[in-house]
Amino acid sequence: MDLKGKKVTLHDMSLRDGMHAKRHQLSLEQMIAVSTGLDDAGIPLIEVTHGDGLGGSSLNYGFPAHTDEEYLNAVVPKMKNAKISALLLPGIGTVDHLKMARDCGVNTIRVATHCTEADVSEQHIGMAAKMEMDTVGFLMMAHMVSPEKILEQAKLMEGYGANCIYCTDSAGYMLPDEVTEKIGMLRAELNPSTEIGFHGHHNMGMAIANSLAAVDAGATRIDGSVAGLGAGAGNTPLEVFVAVLERMQANHGVDLYKIMDVAEDIVVPLMDQPIRVDRDALTLGYAGVYSSFLLFAQRAEAKYGIQARDILVELGRRGTVGGQEDMIEDLALTMAKEKGLI
Amino acid sequence: MSKKLKAVIIGPGNIGTDLLMKMMRSEWVEPVWMVGIDPESEGLKRAQEFGIKVSSTGVDGMLDHVIEDDIRIAFDATSAYVHAENSRKLNELGVIMVDLTPAAIGPFCVPPVNLKQHASQLEMNVNMVTCGGQATIPMVAAVSQVQEVSYGEIVATVSSRSIGPGTRQNIDEFTRTTAGAVEAVGGADKGKAIIIVNPAEPPLMMRDTIHCLTKETPDQDAITESVKNMVKEVQKYVPGYKLVNGPIFDGNKVSVFMEVEGLGDFLPKYAGNLDIMTAAGLRTAEMFAEEAHKGEITLPAR
Numbered sequence: 330m331d332l333k334g335k336k337v338t339l340h341d342m343s344l345r346d347g348m349h350a351k352r353h354q355l356s357l358e359q360m361i362a363v364s365t366g367l368d369d370a371g372i373p374l375i376e377v378t379h380g381d382g383l384g385g386s387s388l389n390y391g392f393p394a395h396t397d398e399e400y401l402n403a404v405v406p407k408m409k410n411a412k413i414s415a416l417l418l419p420g421i422g423t424v425d426h427l428k429m430a431r432d433c434g435v436n437t438i439r440v441a442t443h444c445t446e447a448d449v450s451e452q453h454i455g456m457a458a459k460m461e462m463d464t465v466g467f468l469m470m471a472h473m474v475s476p477e478k479i480l481e482q483a484k485l486m487e488g489y490g491a492n493c494i495y496c497t498d499s500a501g502y503m504l505p506d507e508v509t510e511k512i513g514m515l516r517a518e519l520n521p522s523t524e525i526g527f528h529g530h531h532n533m534g535m536a537i538a539n540s541l542a543a544v545d546a547g548a549t550r551i552d553g554s555v556a557g558l559g560a561g562a563g564n565t566p567l568e569v570f571v572a573v574l575e576r577m578q579a580n581h582g583v584d585l586y587k588i589m590d591v592a593e594d595i596v597v598p599l600m601d602q603p604i605r606v607d608r609d610a611l612t613l614g615y616a617g618v619y620s621s622f623l624l625f626a627q628r629a630e631a632k633y634g635i636q637a638r639d640i641l642v643e644l645g646r647r648g649t650v651g652g653q654e655d656m657i658e659d660l661a662l663t664m665a666k667e668k669g670l671i
Numbered sequence: 672m673s674k675k676l677k678a679v680i681i682g683p684g685n686i687g688t689d690l691l692m693k694m695m696r697s698e699w700v701e702p703v704w705m706v707g708i709d710p711e712s713e714g715l716k717r718a719q720e721f722g723i724k725v726s727s728t729g730v731d732g733m734l735d736h737v738i739e740d741d742i743r744i745a746f747d748a749t750s751a752y753v754h755a756e757n758s759r760k761l762n763e764l765g766v767i768m769v770d771l772t773p774a775a776i777g778p779f780c781v782p783p784v785n786l787k788q789h790a791s792q793l794e795m796n797v798n799m800v801t802c803g804g805q806a807t808i809p810m811v812a813a814v815s816q817v818q819e820v821s822y823g824e825i826v827a828t829v830s831s832r833s834i835g836p837g838t839r840q841n842i843d844e845f846t847r848t849t850a851g852a853v854e855a856v857g858g859a860d861k862g863k864a865i866i867i868v869n870p871a872e873p874p875l876m877m878r879d880t881i882h883c884l885t886k887e888t889p890d891q892d893a894i895t896e897s898v899k900n901m902v903k904e905v906q907k908y909v910p911g912y913k914l915v916n917g918p919i920f921d922g923n924k925v926s927v928f929m930e931v932e933g934l935g936d937f938l939p940k941y942a943g944n945l946d947i948m949t950a951a952g953l954r955t956a957e958m959f960a961e962e963a964h965k966g967e968i969t970l971p972a973r
Contacts, residue, residue, distance in 0.1 A: 449842045
């Protein structure tokens with residue numbers, strides 16, 4: 330694989346996807362420490378919101394320590410070069426949240442839908458594009474459908490006004506060949522001026538390999554997370570990916586030692602638990618289940634005595650999609666009743 | 672004079688047709704007119720086969736017949752954009768409007784919670800909120816009828832096949848309207864609504880989760896009884912409304928997990944979200960008819 334001289338824009342997820350692993354409890358000080366460290370290391374784009382995006386604050390997903398507005402107002406003014414992005418899932422957040430984020434100085438809006446439901450994003454992508462924001466369509470759980478279906482949905486989002494389309498491996502299920510095929514098709518068929526992005530999870534230990542495959546196939550934006558702080562077994566660990574890109578002489582613009590230090594000195598100490606491929610995270614990848622279900626399934630195991638792994642496999646069998654966290658307790662209750670535990 | 676109130680359905684799509692099929696079994700409401708804007712529409716043809724009078728020129732095509740056919744109830748299953756005009760024209764002729772669109776000009780109506788009140792006041796336009804609202808607000812109300820609820824949150828998960836282009840293009844309207852009705856009708860100080868669209872095949876049954884935060888420690892026995900009673904009330908018009916799990920209690924949080932199976936009249940059984948709208952709309956009209964028959968309310972004079 331020859332990535333020499335290829336331009337890769339790295340996008341940090343630790344303050345958004347990492348919120349899942351922190352049960353949305355990052356403090357403003359922690360957000361500022363991580364984001365200023367990343368800015369100083371040369372990371373160009375940093376996502377900041379509740380783990381489930383703008384408006385994610387809820388009993389269903391967890392109330393955060395601070396509102397999205399408070400986080401954004403704390404972080405945005407501190408940035409010297411880095412831009413801030415915000416995620417929005419239609420059905421959870423609304424265009425009102427989007428406007429709030431824009432008013433806070435957010436540069437990039439990423440509108441996320443399940444990979445077959447792009448048409449719920451028209452309102453939000455249209456509004457972000459109209460406000461001349463960097464507007465991204467983010468197709469989640471992209472392992473569940475064919476490359477042709479991803480392309481069809483990507484074209485919808487492109488038509489609504491997105492200037493960048495992501496193929497998102499929310500479950501950490503994909504293997505590199507699948508990434509190559511899907512990203513390759515998007516690159517070949519979308520408007521040449523539309524950027525392509527890839528978002529990986531490390532549940533099968535494939536996040537670095539998948540991200541390389543994505544770049545090789547034409548993706549220019551790669552999501553990762555410093556020290557891997559993200560849902561499930563975490564996102565593509567950014568300091569590792571930077572080191573790999575460095576050896577491949579790709580054009581990434583990040584200071585390797587500085588990002589290593591952010592990982593080691595700031596992010597690892599704030600983790601509530603090690604972010605690693607434990608048996609439950611591995612099950613997410615293996616069964617193709619949305620990564621943020623991890624801690625919910627583990628809590629259900631503690632409460633109802635049903636193994637998290639069994640719950641996750643059943644959720645995969647039922648074809649659950651991102652956002653269905655409420656299914657986890659419901660299913661655990663049903664399984665516990667069937668086993669006579671409650 | 673027959674006790675049945677005569678009705679017009681506006682919008683011969685999935686909702687209007689399902690409503691028509693339910694209405695043909697009703698003891699209180701008789702479908703007389705079906706209104707559309709496309710003479711070739713399947714829905715109008717189907718209505719005609721059922722012996723219903725049809726207009727393919729919108730509401731205007733049947734206004735002249737309102738008095739002679741003694742039309743008393745209208746159901747609008749079109750869109751928020753045209754609802755206001757439909758309602759104005761029919762209200763002027765003394766027709767009560769049941770609004771199945773997101774327009775929400777009139778007050779929200781969730782039958783087991785506040786229908787009686789609307790009927791007794793002869794409210795001339797009532798809005799049926801959203802499918803997610805019909806499925807969940809009775810549960811929020813079941814808790815708030817026992818003790819004060821500071822926060823109510825509902826999560827509606829619907830199959831991809833059961834949600835049409837109108838909802839998809841304006842999904843924010845769903846979350847806003849439902850959250851507003853969780854407060855206004857459910858009785859929560861603050862409401863939040865989330866909708867998830869799931870494309871699994873075979874399509875999943877509509878499911879709903881309702882979380883409430885009570886101000887004081889929840890009275891578990893009283894809330895459990897209230898929830899079970901409310902489920903029975905909804906089952907009177909949606910037999911497939913099912914309590915799957917709960918209520919379960921975690922501190923001041925009360926959670927209820929529901930599944931809604933439709934009757935499978937015109938819409939498939941998994942589309943409980945659409946069924947609960949048509950059933951609630953019909954139930955609403957029936958209550959007006961019952962109250963009028965008992966002499967509790969007097970319909971506009973003609």
